[in-house]
Amino acid sequence: MAGLNLLPWREAARKESQKQFFMMAVAGVAISAIAVFGVYSFYQDQITKQSTRNMYVESEIKELDKTIAEIKKLDVTRKALLDRITIIEGLQSTRPGIVHLFDEMVKSLPKGMYLTELEQKESTIKLAGKAESNARVSSYMNRLDMSPWLSSSALNVIEIDTRKKKSERLRNFSLSVTQLLKSGGEEEESQ
Numbered sequence: 001m002a003g004l005n006l007l008p009w010r011e012a013a014r015k016e017s018q019k020q021f022f023m024m025a026v027a028g029v030a031i032s033a034i035a036v037f038g039v040y041s042f043y044q045d046q047i048t049k050q051s052t053r054n055m056y057v058e059s060e061i062k063e064l065d066k067t068i069a070e071i072k073k074l075d076v077t078r079k080a081l082l083d084r085i086t087i088i089e090g091l092q093s094t095r096p097g098i099v100h101l102f103d104e105m106v107k108s109l110p111k112g113m114y115l116t117e118l119e120q121k122e123s124t125i126k127l128a129g130k131a132e133s134n135a136r137v138s139s140y141m142n143r144l145d146m147s148p149w150l151s152s153s154a155l156n157v158i159e160i161d162t163r164k165k166k167s168e169r170l171r172n173f174s175l176s177v178t179q180l181l182k183s184g185g186e187e188e189e190s191q
Helices: 007-094 097-108 134-146 184-190
Strands: 113-121 124-131 150-160 171-179
Antiparallel strands (some): 113 124
């Protein structure tokens, strides 16, 4: 038995063992490569889906920005229209005011007195004229104060024109009065 040679069998077992190791290593690398490719593909798919969602959201944001810009333009237009409506309503409500002003001026004016100047700034009216006496100016101011359309008369100046004869002398006066502006509804009720 000493003549048996077991070396080829050991050599064959070693080669078979190396072959199995090689196959296991190749299989491990292949499985690892497939796993890495699978994970890579999954994440690439997720990235692609998220990019698509992001693009959709960005396009919707652009649409909303356009809509917001249009709404802002409409708000500006609306505000301008409301301002115009307010101005027109104010003008409508005070439109008969000038008629009442002149009507009250005529009704309140006593004999022996006349107006030479009338100036209106907003609701303040400045009057200038000539009167035969101070009492007529005082009477005129009292009548203006009793008017439902005028109030707060205040005498600014009263002076005598000394250049004329004593019998022809008139008093120059200047006074201011406030016009009470009423809205259209109040005006209709008072009539």
